[in-house]
Amino acid sequence: MAKVMVVEDNPMNMELTTDLLESNGYEVIQAENGYKALDIVNENKDLVLILLDMQLPDLDGLEVLKHLKKLDTVKHIPVIALTAYAMRGDKEKYTDAGCVDYISKPIDIHDFKDTVAYYIDG
Template structure:
């Protein structure tokens, strides 16, 4: 079974994302901010991380940077999950180390396919 870490501070978005992923058969661990997420990746190996870019305390790009600098977590694929939908954001997140970008609100049809695709190609 694939383990996915979801880093999202908005409770409604977290619930929707977790419910969708669990309905697809994935095991999901939630983290409400970057500090919690960085603790979780020390405790467990994840197959994929969905990372909200706008987080309290530590923004998503800082979380991503810390994940990529750590030998234990640098190879975990990370997908940016964000309401930022300005032109060029996807390229910026990819350049920072994300493998893909999912904009909110989530399109549930393409979401399932993107998750499946990235889990299959990264494992």
């Protein structure tokens, strides 16, 4: 079973994302903030995908991404940006920073499923 980490501070968004992933057969590891996410990646070397909210308190998504990309053990793991602030140029900003893709909120269930499957199953 593929293991996915979801980094999301909003409980409702975390629940929806987790439910969608689990209903498609993925194991989910949850992190409610950037610091917890960095702890988790050091403990879970078998993650295959990270879904990262960009508007996190304390340590925002771009900062978390910078830290992840510096870690040899996890820098190869694809990171998909999650954000409710879908402005022109945001996708490019996040992919230029190192995310492989971008999912805007509210989440479109069909697009979400296809995007996640693409990065996990190829």
